[in-house]
Amino acid sequence: MDIGSNKRLRGFPNILNLYLVLQLKSTTDWEVKNDHIHFALKASNYTMLRDPASYLPQYLILYTMPMSRVQWIRHQDTHSEFRDTAYFLSLRDFPDLVPRTDGKPRVTKTVRVPIANRLTATSLLRIYREECERVVRMRDGT
């Protein structure tokens, strides 16, 4: 999934084809340990998300949900609730997958998603701004 903007964002450099490439995952099997959520990502997804050749920013979005299906979406009179929360993680600069000791290919790779990385409108704009600034530095050779 690619997310970009077809409008000028005030105060942002106008990069016409800068998109955030998002890999969306959801899970009901999660718990927070030491302010992180451990998530077993498919090896192919891991390899794609950490691809050092990709010039577009790529993020894993992990959406945590309650175990009980009936609690995923709750409709109230005035609003609906989507539970629980989405978190983001950039795998840029993550190490390459190390082969298993028995020589078999890896099927998954567990990543640790900090709960501080909550995906909100503010954090999404911050990510986009940081990526814009990265492109400007690249343009300026700094």
Place this chain on the structure above:
Amino acid sequence: MMNLSNIESVLRNIDPQSVARFLSRQGYNRDGGRPGQVEVFSSEGGDMILVPLNQHADDYARRLRDIVELFTDDTTPLDDVVGKIVLPQSDIMRYRIETPETTWGHLRLHYTQEAMGALYNILQYTAAGVSSQRTDYRRVSEAAHSFAQQCRFGQTEYGSFVLKVFCPVEPIVARDDVGEPFGRQTTRAVIENLEFLASERSEDPEEPLPPTLNRQVATSVHRLRPQGNLGVQTEVLMRYIALEPDEVTLAHRATPAKKDDVTKLDLGPFIFSRAKSVRDRLKKAEEFEPELLRGHIETLHKDRPVRDTDQSHEVTLDVRYGTSRRKLRVRLLPRQYRDAIRWHDSNTEVDVDAVIDKRGKVWSVYRLNDFRASDPNANRATLFDVPAPDEDDG
């Protein structure tokens, strides 16, 4: 429109250098990037575009499509942008036909054979008219032949029946350093001819013919006539591609436009019969002998602009005919019109070697053989040397 499910397989074959050249033509400069990965292009307005460099990356075609889509709009489909990236600078001519048959997605093969030949001839013989004005051609100039040879048939579009032709702006062999490039002069002249034939003016014998409208062009337009009359609609859409600045010849040329210019022309129901009448009129002109008339340019008709050039390139002369004087209207090529302005302003006497239509109160020209200042010295008084038009032995 190109089959969009296949577009990414087409884009995969476009190299980053072609994209870079395309962006340069659109006013973007390469400013930086990461070697082997991405280049950053910036416009004067501060817009930036990222160009992927790794053609083997899985998402290369997808990223190129992101770029291509930035340059599409209501009149510029995706495949036109792709054409602008992969082909040398070309104007794009679309001949669109809608009949009850095309509604169901087919057309008689016989008609397509006729239409293709007719379009080829319209382009070739209009180009011949840009080189030298004649009413009839047995052979065309090398420049005209070269132009027609370098035109390319574009992929057929869905929705209605469209013949798309890419017309090189500056075909090899036909370079003209004065004014607009040869190919552009030709595509403008094609529209001028079609516009004239689609209008009632073509029925007025006093109305001078466009300078590049000859018998072969009129015949070819008549050949485009679709079968049946009910529910038939034909139109031509010409996309004039923004010209690249040419440092060598820029001083001689019109300022390059930053954006493409699109002309849409509804050919209407009568263009084919009018083309036949004009063809017969031109054929009749062959029976008359050319004459040499001398006089002064009275009016430059700057108040009669046509759609594309903003000038009709038409002049009226006051010429001597025996002991009396006559008005003579003639339409000129752009380079002839430039001379005409100079001679008008300096009140220079002019010789017109032409076959004249004398049926109206104001005479007009069937075929212009030569248009020159009577004093040979006045012909040379140009700021830049004007190359002679390509020789034609037709």
